[in-house]
Amino acid sequence: MKARYGILLITPRASNYLKMIKNRTWVKSVSFLFLACFIGCASQYPKTVLRLSPVSLTDKQLQSRQYETDNEKEIIAACAGVLQDLGFTIDDSETQLGLVVGSKDRNAIDAGQVTLATISTIFNILNNAPAGDDLERVDRSQKIRASVVTRPSSDPKKILVRVTFQRLVWNARGEVARRETLKDPSLYQGFFDRLSKSVFLEAQKI
Amino acid sequence: MKMFSLKLSVVFILSILLAGCASSKQQLLAASKSQVQLRSIQSRAFDATDQQKMMRVIISTLQDLDFVIDRADLDLGSITGSKFMNNNLLKMTVMVKPRGETQLLVRANAQYGLEAIEDAEPYQDFFTALEKALFLTAHQVE
Numbered sequence: 001m002k003a004r005y006g007i008l009l010i011t012p013r014a015s016n017y018l019k020m021i022k023n024r025t026w027v028k029s030v031s032f033l034f035l036a037c038f039i040g041c042a043s044q045y046p047k048t049v050l051r052l053s054p055v056s057l058t059d060k061q062l063q064s065r066q067y068e069t070d071n072e073k074e075i076i077a078a079c080a081g082v083l084q085d086l087g088f089t090i091d092d093s094e095t096q097l098g099l100v101v102g103s104k105d106r107n108a109i110d111a112g113q114v115t116l117a118t119i120s121t122i123f124n125i126l127n128n129a130p131a132g133d134d135l136e137r138v139d140r141s142q143k144i145r146a147s148v149v150t151r152p153s154s155d156p157k158k159i160l161v162r163v164t165f166q167r168l169v170w171n172a173r174g175e176v177a178r179r180e181t182l183k184d185p186s187l188y189q190g191f192f193d194r195l196s197k198s199v200f201l202e203a204q205k206i
Numbered sequence: 207m208k209m210f211s212l213k214l215s216v217v218f219i220l221s222i223l224l225a226g227c228a229s230s231k232q233q234l235l236a237a238s239k240s241q242v243q244l245r246s247i248q249s250r251a252f253d254a255t256d257q258q259k260m261m262r263v264i265i266s267t268l269q270d271l272d273f274v275i276d277r278a279d280l281d282l283g284s285i286t287g288s289k290f291m292n293n294n295l296l297k298m299t300v301m302v303k304p305r306g307e308t309q310l311l312v313r314a315n316a317q318y319g320l321e322a323i324e325d326a327e328p329y330q331d332f333f334t335a336l337e338k339a340l341f342l343t344a345h346q347v348e
Contacts, residue, residue: 003275012266016214044318044319045294045296045318045321045323045328047325047327047328048328048331049291049316049318049323049328049331050271050298050316050328050329050331050332050335051328051331051335052270052271052331053271053272056270056271056272059270059272060270062271063269073272073324076264091276091277092228092276092277092278093290094278094279094280095276096258096280097258097261097262097265097278097279097280097285098262098265099265099275099277101275101276101277128304130336145274147274147275147276149265149266149275151262151265162266162269164269164274164275165274166274166288166290178293179290179294180290180294181272181274181289181290
């Protein structure tokens with residue numbers, strides 16, 4: 001707690017007031033503002049934000065597949081079809097660059113997380129402690145985004161497809177709880193399995 | 207009385223601090239560097255003429271950098287991507303346009319959370335990654 005008042009200590013006379021003001025909320029909020037001012041001024045981003053990471057090659061393999069065709073438009077249409085199969089709506093596309101972007105909003109309620117939050121709230125109440133806000137902090141909704149990029153492979157008879165997924169999760173209070181890039185191999189495998197099927201279906205005009 | 211003077215001095219110091227920050231509306235035109243400096247940090251010229259091919263390589267470089275491509279427009283030459291890092295949003299736009307008869311000018315700009323990226327180092331990293339993907343040298347633009 002002492003550190004919070006650190007700035008006030010700069011003025012020698014201020015230390016005399018410390019005892020007197022310890023429990024006053026306005027002092028707390030003012031010192032919080034001070035801290036916020038200083039934090040706001042400091043540069044926060046890591047200097048390596050745009051550096052290639054060592055795992056980028058592994059990610060690339062996970063997120064890419066080659067398809068044997070020379071018709072890129074057909075593959076893009078098949079990708080858009082898969083996104084629709086999965087309930088995504090198309091947000092943007094640029095066929096000349098081989099891009100399709102889609103998103104979907106879904107429920108993010110996790111039974112395990114809700115159970116834990118409920119238990120902790122009940123535990124708090126039984127111990128006469130404040131109930132806490134665990135139940136407001138559980139995940140409620142999410143937006144999943146998918147971006148599919150196709151490009152001609154070095155082999156002219158093949159097209160490379162790379163897909164990336166990310167999601168935003170909001171808690172029951174409406175705050176963003178998490179932002180993440182999804183790296184689970186089974187998700188990518190699932191997408192490409194459906195894409196293979198979609199390429200076949202599109203070829204058969206189904 | 208003592209209490210009053212303490213409150214007064216705190217309010218005084220706070221107002222000095224806040225006066226130091228510009229009105230939040232001024233953020234619209236805010237930049238920590240001059241236009242010329244920023245352009246030189248954020249731009250490189252490449253000895254290539256195929257804009258479509260350049261844009262495809264940029265898209266794949268952004269993907270290698272863990273970005274998800276949000277939108278792209280071949281006619282305008284713009285590509286926008288986003289990436290989640292430490293629970294923050296990193297957003298970046300790259301523009302490609304012809305520079306003279308034999309070169310393409312690539313310009314990038316990015317923001318991290320609520321902050322513009324205006325240091326030279328991150329952009330240098332981006333252009334290094336792009337150079338590798340293109341097998342071309344990036345030329346500093348005057």
